[in-house]
Amino acid sequence: MSEKHLQTGDELPAFGGKLRLFAMRFCPYAERSILVLNAKKIPYDHVFINLDQKPEWIFTFSPKGTVPALEYEQGKGIFDSNIINYYLDEKYPEVPLQPTDPLRKAQDKMLVEQLTGAQSAYYTAAFSSPSLTPSMVETYHKGLEVLQKELEVRKTKFLHGDEPGLVDYTIWPFLERFQALPLLGKQEFAIDKSKYDVLTKYIEEMKNVPAVKSYCLAPETHAKYIESRAKGNPDYNMLDTSAVCCMRPRKKKE
Amino acid sequence: MSEKHLQTGDELPAFGGKLRLFAMRFCPYAERSILVLNAKKIPYDHVFINLDQKPEWIFTFSPKGTVPALEYEQGKGIFDSNIINYYLDEKYPEVPLQPTDPLRKAQDKMLVEQLTGAQSAYYTAAFSSPSLTPSMVETYHKGLEVLQKELEVRKTKFLHGDEPGLVDYTIWPFLERFQALPLLGKQEFAIDKSKYDVLTKYIEEMKNVPAVKSYCLAPETHAKYIESRAKGNPDYNMLDTSAVCCMRPRKKKE
Structure with a gap:
C-alpha cells in the first residue's frame, strides 16, 4: 500500500471490496485504528491523506474531514478512532480486545x-x-x-x-x-x-x-516529521519511497 | 433526596449501600447519568456538589473533581458520563438501552x-x-x-x-x-x-x-440558573426548598 498522501484534486482510488481506512501516516489517532485492524488480522486497505489540503471525498466518510475514518461499505464511513475501534471489536469478534467485565x-x-x-x-x-x-x-x-x-x-x-x-x-x-x-x-x-x-x-x-x-516508527522519524510540521510545512510523504525506490520496479501509474 | 449542594468543608454523607451518583443539579453531563439510572430503574442515592467550592472528598471518586461520578462500591468511583452510562447499561442489563448491532x-x-x-x-x-x-x-x-x-x-x-x-x-x-x-x-x-x-x-x-x-426543568428555570452563573455567582441551591418548605416539617439538622 502506498505511503503517498492524497490531496485536493486527487481521485479517490477504486474501492477494493475490503474495509478501507483513511489515515495520515503520522497521526496517533489513525494509528489506534491501524493497530486494532492489525491485531485482529482484519484484511483492509488504507488511503493516506494530506490534512492541510484535504481531498474533497474525505468528507463523504468523515463530516469534519478528520482521520481516521473507516469505509465499512462502499461510500459509507465511520469516523473517530474510538468509535471505529469499538465497532471493529464488536463486528469482528474473533480476536476480542475488550475485557468482558x-x-x-x-x-x-x-x-x-x-x-x-x-x-x-x-x-x-x-x-x-x-x-x-x-x-x-x-x-x-x-x-x-x-x-x-x-x-x-x-x-x-x-x-x-x-x-x-x-x-x-x-x-x-x-x-x-x-x-x-x-x-x-x-x-x-x-x-x-x-x-x-x-x-x-x-x-x-x-x-x-x-x-x-x-x-x-522510530523516535527519530517522529522527530523529523514534528520538525517539519512545527515549521508549518508538514512533510507527509517523507516515508514515501515509491518515486526513488529501485528495489521494487513499479508499473507506470494508471 | 436533598437538592442542597455540598461544598468545601461539608462532610460526605454516610454511604447507604446503594449506588451513589455525585452530580450538580444543573449539569447536563450529570443529567445524562441520572436519566439512565432512572430509565433502568436502578435504586440509587445522589449527592449534589458545589462545583466552585468542591468538597474535598469528590476527588476520591473523580480525579479532576468533575461530575457526574458514580460510587459503585463504597469509596470507589467511576467518572465521566459516558463511561458511567455504558457501565450501568452493561452491569445492569435488565432494561437494555443500547442497540445490539x-x-x-x-x-x-x-x-x-x-x-x-x-x-x-x-x-x-x-x-x-x-x-x-x-x-x-x-x-x-x-x-x-x-x-x-x-x-x-x-x-x-x-x-x-x-x-x-x-x-x-x-x-x-x-x-x-x-x-x-x-x-x-x-x-x-x-x-x-x-x-x-x-x-x-x-x-x-x-x-x-x-x-x-x-x-x-423548565426553560425558565434553566434561564434563571444560567443568569446567576453568567454573573459569576451560580445559584446552585435555587431549587432547595428544605429551609423554607412548610409542607414537610424537617427534623433539626443532626
Whole structure:
C-alpha cells in the first residue's frame, strides 16, 4: 500500500471490496485504528491523506474531514478512532480486545481519559512550543505516573492482560511519540528509566507486539516529521519511497 | 433526596449501600447519568456538589473533581458520563438501552459526536456571551439539522426506537437547555417549529418519557440558573426548598 498522501484534486482510488481506512501516516489517532485492524488480522486497505489540503471525498466518510475514518461499505464511513475501534471489536469478534467485565471496561476507559492531559502537553510541546507552561509538563508526568501505577496494580504484561487489548492499542500511539520530544531538545519530557521502570519495561514489550512492530516508527522519524510540521510545512510523504525506490520496479501509474 | 449542594468543608454523607451518583443539579453531563439510572430503574442515592467550592472528598471518586461520578462500591468511583452510562447499561442489563448491532451503536455515537459543536455554542452563548460568533450559531444549527435529519431517516419515535435509549438520554440534557437561550435574549438559538418540525415533535415526546419527566426543568428555570452563573455567582441551591418548605416539617439538622 502506498505511503503517498492524497490531496485536493486527487481521485479517490477504486474501492477494493475490503474495509478501507483513511489515515495520515503520522497521526496517533489513525494509528489506534491501524493497530486494532492489525491485531485482529482484519484484511483492509488504507488511503493516506494530506490534512492541510484535504481531498474533497474525505468528507463523504468523515463530516469534519478528520482521520481516521473507516469505509465499512462502499461510500459509507465511520469516523473517530474510538468509535471505529469499538465497532471493529464488536463486528469482528474473533480476536476480542475488550475485557468482558463492565467494571474493567470502565477502568480501561478512565485510564485512557486520564492520559488526555499528557497528550495535550505533547501536542503543545511538539507544535506550539512557545505556549508550553510548567503546569503542562507537570500534567504530562502526572499522566505517566497514573499509567505506571496502573501497570503496577494490574501486574500483567500488558494493561489488557497477557496479551495487549484495546486499552493498550489506544494508549500506545502517544507513548510512541512522547519519546521523540527529548530528541527535539525537550528534556523535561524524557521518560526516565529509573523513575518509570515499570512503564519503560511496558514500552519495550509493546514495541515487540506484532501489530505495533509493523507500523511503529522510530523516535527519530517522529522527530523529523514534528520538525517539519512545527515549521508549518508538514512533510507527509517523507516515508514515501515509491518515486526513488529501485528495489521494487513499479508499473507506470494508471 | 436533598437538592442542597455540598461544598468545601461539608462532610460526605454516610454511604447507604446503594449506588451513589455525585452530580450538580444543573449539569447536563450529570443529567445524562441520572436519566439512565432512572430509565433502568436502578435504586440509587445522589449527592449534589458545589462545583466552585468542591468538597474535598469528590476527588476520591473523580480525579479532576468533575461530575457526574458514580460510587459503585463504597469509596470507589467511576467518572465521566459516558463511561458511567455504558457501565450501568452493561452491569445492569435488565432494561437494555443500547442497540445490539455494532453499526447502529457506532451510528449512535457518531450522532452524539456531531452535536458537540452545538453544545459548545450553547455554552458560549449562555456563559461567555461576548465571545459568541456567527460561525458558532451556524454550528449550532448544523447540529440541530443533523439531529432532525437522523430522526427523519430512522423514522422511529425516539432515536433508539419505539422506546428511548442511551443515545436519547445522552442528547436530551442539551436539548432541554437549548430552549432556555431565547428566554435570555438569544433569539438566534430558537428552535423554530416549522423548520424543525420533526425535532420539535421529538422534544415533546422526550419531555413525557418518565425518566426525563421526573428530572427535567423548565426553560425558565434553566434561564434563571444560567443568569446567576453568567454573573459569576451560580445559584446552585435555587431549587432547595428544605429551609423554607412548610409542607414537610424537617427534623433539626443532626
